[in-house]
Amino acid sequence: MTQKHRTIPADADSARALAETGLRLAVVSPDDDADLDNWIRADFRGFLGEHPKPEVLAESRGYFRDNRNTAVYDDAIPSAEAPVGTLGAWADPLTVPGGARVDAWAISSVTVAPTHRRRGIARALLTGELRTANALGLPLAILTVSESVIYGRWGFGPATFASEWRVDTKRVSWGGAETTGRLSFTEPEAYRETGRAVLDRVMAGRAGEIGLSRYHADRLIGPLKGSVDADKYRLVRYDSPAGEPEGFVSYVVKDTADFVKHTVEVVHLAAATDAALTALWRYLIDLDLVSEVHVSTRGVDEPLPFLVSDVRGAAVAGIEDHLWLRILDVPAALTARTYERDGELVLDITDKLGFASGRYRLSVDDGVARVTPTDDAPDVTLPVASLGSVYLGHDAARGLAVAGRIAGDANALDRLFRTAVPPRLSTWF
Ligand SMILES: CC(C)(COP(=O)(O)OP(=O)(O)OC[C@H]1O[C@@H](n2cnc3c(N)ncnc32)[C@H](O)[C@@H]1OP(=O)(O)O)[C@@H](O)C(=O)NCCC(=O)NCCS
Known part of the structure; x- marks a missing residue:
């Protein structure tokens, strides 16, 4: 992941358009902690999150300063509340069919304060990013979306779809072939480096996957500061019979009134090989004291129905547009x-x-x-x-x-x- 784009100035056309409405477009200096904190606060607010605590801000700053963070300021309001618009972007290698990894302009953290909505701030931010990416010579822009009705107008189309599953583990048993390799519990801090390498292998191996920033990789491996249920995270690693790390699953067990019917919420399942995939699925399906395994952002070809004894016990809970891509x-x-x-x-x-x-x-x-x-x-x-x-x-x-x-x-x-x-x-x- 490159940091060389972090300080490219804000798009001049968008800055002009916003200035006409009394707003200021600027790129946040990665070294300005106060501005970065305000940007992070506005980002959390935009996605209806909590007020970030000092330790959350400190951790987020460490991650977000790798990106090019754009802010829209309304200078008429106090500085801590000042960013009324946010957008983060970075050049990210997107895996395309055939296995090449093509630098795409990844866009994230698009928020506009509810006090300033529907005045064209998102439009200025998005069109500005596309001009910036184009000027950098990047052939693609990509994003994941909270709502699917926003980005088509700027030329993005849904390019991958994701499946969500609920597995009734009281109804099904393992129906796949014998699994191999070794499973063991581990701790995020001990596994970070290995986990990032596993994720990179997974992401390189399939069209539609992206190169994960430290932030995105770390939050799949274990909880970040302020994560909901942080104390409940479990991390199980898979190593091949030859001892090669090839996958992991991070998850949280949800309490229920009936102690034999817990729900497992999978945070992330990473499998660089089919052996890792089947061993990790078998682990989840065989868990005692659990009646449901819930997992999302799997592919539309997830082989789960063929891995269980009863196809209807592994139900698709939904299929949704996921990666949006703009050529x-x-x-x-x-x-x-x-x-x-x-x-x-x-x-x-x-x-x-x-x-x-x-x-x-x-x-x-x-x-x-x-x-x-x-x-x-x-x-x-x-x-x-x-x-x-x-x-x-x-x-x-x-x-x-x-x-x-x-x-x-x-x-x-x-x-x-x-x-x-x-x-x-x-x-x-
Ligand atoms: C989504 C959001 C960024 C839009 O910001 P905004 O500044 O109000 O959007 P704009 O005024 O620039 O609107 C641009 C266009 O998008 C449309 N639009 C914007 N948000 C929309 C929404 N949620 N649903 C449908 N249309 C929307 C506008 O109607 C306008 O349409 P036009 O093509 O007819 O002009 C803002 O509502 C927000 O922060 N939402 C919460 C966080 C979020 O969901 N972010 C998106 C992350 S992927």
């Missing part, structure tokens, strides 16, 4: 990934913000793409958000065509872009 540079994005079939298509891409507009011939030979501008008639016409939705290999083309958001030969687009293993993002950022 900024079409040739760079399309040539960064590989393709599982060869073919050729002329794509006409529309983009209200202009970054990705154009007509391109995509020629795939031996899985490798060439992209050239063309004036030929298009096979497929689509807005940039729809291209974002199919880019990582998800099977969205048909649905988007039915919805009128892809015109032309959507099946040909699907054949070229879809991957046998669907993309997944297994965390929030």
Whole structure:
């Protein structure tokens, strides 16, 4: 993870637009603890969190100063409450089909104070970030969202979907093959380095996963200061028969009135191999005094139904859009990934913000793409958000065509872009 982008100045067009409404756009200095604390307070408030205690601020500062943190100030109000808008961003390697890791502008902590909502602050922040990412030459921008109705207007499309499961462990028993390797309890502090390495292997191994910052990795391994139920976290590591660390599960056990029917809330399940995945799932399913295991942000292809004795005992509790992706540079994005079939298509891409507009011939030979501008008639016409939705290999083309958001030969687009293993993002950022 690079820190070189942390102090790039705020976008001039957005600063001008906000100044016209009496607001000031600025990038927070990573070395200014007071400004950083105010930014963090505003971020927590935006996501309806608690007032962060001094130890929480100190820990968060240590993590957040790695990012480029943008704030919107209303200088008419006292300084501690001053940021009325926040946004954090950093260049993050996104794994794309074929295994390349492409630097994408990761956007997070988008908040606007309820006192200043719907005056165009988010619009100024987001369009400014896209211009910044484009100027840096980054081909993609990515985010995860609290509400799915916000970011489509700026050219983001849902590119991975996540599944949530409730496993009735009184009803099911293990139905998979024999598991191997060693499971053992460990403590977050002892496991941090190893856990980060395991996570990096997981994230590199699947399209849609991102490179985790220290902050994002650490909160999956163990609780951060101020986490709910911090005293209840448990961490179990998986090591292969050869002693290689290949996975872990962090979780919290929730109390219930009936002592034999606890619920396990999985914080994170990381598995770099199928052996790790099955051993960790078996561990969760076999837990005594537990009647339900609840887990979210798994892929849409989670093999759980095939790992239990009774398929209906492992129920999908929901499937939700998860990673949203915005293509900024079409040739760079399309040539960064590989393709599982060869073919050729002329794509006409529309983009209200202009970054990705154009007509391109995509020629795939031996899985490798060439992209050239063309004036030929298009096979497929689509807005940039729809291209974002199919880019990582998800099977969205048909649905988007039915919805009128892809015109032309959507099946040909699907054949070229879809991957046998669907993309997944297994965390929030
Ligand atoms: C979501 C949030 C950042 C929007 O900020 P804002 O400054 O009020 O948004 P803007 O005034 O710039 O609105 C821009 C556009 O988005 C729309 N919009 C903004 N928030 C929306 C929402 N929650 N639902 C639907 N539309 C929304 C606006 O109507 C406007 O539409 P337009 O294209 O017709 O102009 C703000 O409400 C917030 O902080 N919410 C709580 C934290 C959160 O959910 N953040 C998002 C994290 S992913």
